[in-house]
Amino acid sequence: MDQAQIQARQRARAKVMGVLLGAFAILVFAISIVKMTGKG
Amino acid sequence: MNNSAWRTLAETMTTATMNPSLMSTADWRDFLALTKPRVMTLVVFTGLCGMLAAPGHIHPVLGFTAILCIALGAGAAAALNQWIEADSDGLMKRTANRPLPAGRMERQSALHFGVGLSFFSVILMGLALNWFAAAILAVSILFYVFVYTLWLKPRTAQNIVIGGAAGAFPPVIGWAAVTGDVSALPIALFCLIFFWTPPHFWALALYVRPDYAAAGIPMLPVVAGERETRRQIWGYTAIMAVAAFAPVLLGLTGPLYGTVAVVATLIFAVLAFRVFSSLELDTRNMKAERALFRYSILYLFILFGAVVADRWMFA
Numbered sequence: 001m002d003q004a005q006i007q008a009r010q011r012a013r014a015k016v017m018g019v020l021l022g023a024f025a026i027l028v029f030a031i032s033i034v035k036m037t038g039k040g
Numbered sequence: 041m042n043n044s045a046w047r048t049l050a051e052t053m054t055t056a057t058m059n060p061s062l063m064s065t066a067d068w069r070d071f072l073a074l075t076k077p078r079v080m081t082l083v084v085f086t087g088l089c090g091m092l093a094a095p096g097h098i099h100p101v102l103g104f105t106a107i108l109c110i111a112l113g114a115g116a117a118a119a120l121n122q123w124i125e126a127d128s129d130g131l132m133k134r135t136a137n138r139p140l141p142a143g144r145m146e147r148q149s150a151l152h153f154g155v156g157l158s159f160f161s162v163i164l165m166g167l168a169l170n171w172f173a174a175a176i177l178a179v180s181i182l183f184y185v186f187v188y189t190l191w192l193k194p195r196t197a198q199n200i201v202i203g204g205a206a207g208a209f210p211p212v213i214g215w216a217a218v219t220g221d222v223s224a225l226p227i228a229l230f231c232l233i234f235f236w237t238p239p240h241f242w243a244l245a246l247y248v249r250p251d252y253a254a255a256g257i258p259m260l261p262v263v264a265g266e267r268e269t270r271r272q273i274w275g276y277t278a279i280m281a282v283a284a285f286a287p288v289l290l291g292l293t294g295p296l297y298g299t300v301a302v303v304a305t306l307i308f309a310v311l312a313f314r315v316f317s318s319l320e321l322d323t324r325n326m327k328a329e330r331a332l333f334r335y336s337i338l339y340l341f342i343l344f345g346a347v348v349a350d351r352w353m354f355a
Contacts, residue, residue, distance in 0.1 A: 009065060009068075012068055013066075016068040027101075027105065027108075031101060031102065031168050033101075034099045
């Protein structure tokens with residue numbers, strides 16, 4: 001596997017990780033709202 | 041941090057970036073494959089049904105979080121399973137292309153991923169739902185990794201009988217996420233999956249027996265032979281049928297589930313009898329075994345769907 005391939009995979013992993021972290025932040029926000037409004 | 045320390049850190053990072061042996065080369069799809077997504081669909085579905093059958097209301101956001109935690113916990117257990125079994129997976133045709141045996145991922149990455157995901161799923165379940173559900177989730181992960189994968193699987197032909205408990209936890213976790221406790225119905229659903237696992241898994245084991253033999257895994261067909269495996273599939277199908285009828289016999293579900301359970305279990309029994317009475321020895325021609333394995337998955341989907349429909353209509 002050459003350097004370019006490895007870096008392409010790293011970039012793809014970083015993008016997926018970014019999306020997942022964003023989704024997690026939204027989930028934590030939503031859970032917090034539900035808990036604070038007493039609906040949970 | 042002084043200048044020389046910064047330089048050392050920069051050199052280390054540069055070396056790691058330039059030297060492929062020091063960084064993960066795995067694709068994100070390999071991490072996804074590590075979680076066994078196809079197995080996860082059944083786990084998620086049974087967990088969801090346990091949650092939907094439970095009395096009481098759960099906010100959709102929290103319900104989604106509970107199912108997410110169950111899925112992540114199952115994925116974590118699968119990743120740790122593959123980390124442990126990387127060598128034997130490489131010896132089996134069915135599993136040789138998994139990320140670790142195929143050499144697409146470093147073992148350490150799989151270990152870190154599995155452990156991290158385990159903690160993440162349990163802690164998120166505890167903080168968002170309740171710590172009782174989180175504790176059951178933790179027990180299910182630990183059971184799968186330590187009791188099934190490390191202890192039973194390499195030692196006894198009864199590995200999947202006891203180890204099947206690991207896959208039976210999701211409806212209990214789903215129920216506990218809503219109610220904070222466990223009652224008769226989730227225990228009945230646990231028993232259903234527990235007794236469903238042997239005929240389901242041994243049907244597969246019959247036609248992938250050469251793989252298991254090559255890897256030295258003492259699955260029942262390898263250790264006790266095909267005839268004994270067929271006999272035990274039939275025996276466990278009878279016990280599974282009792283477990284399938286238990287919810288309606290105990291008054292935990294109504295006539296809808298009862299009717300579906302009778303029809304679906306009858307079909308299961310017919311397919312299991314075909315396996316029991318088959319004399320086929322060539323794994324390539326084992327059509328009855330493949331049919332039972334495929335139907336057994338559909339069977340669990342049907343029964344759990346019926347539990348939810350029944351509870352919504354009659355509870």
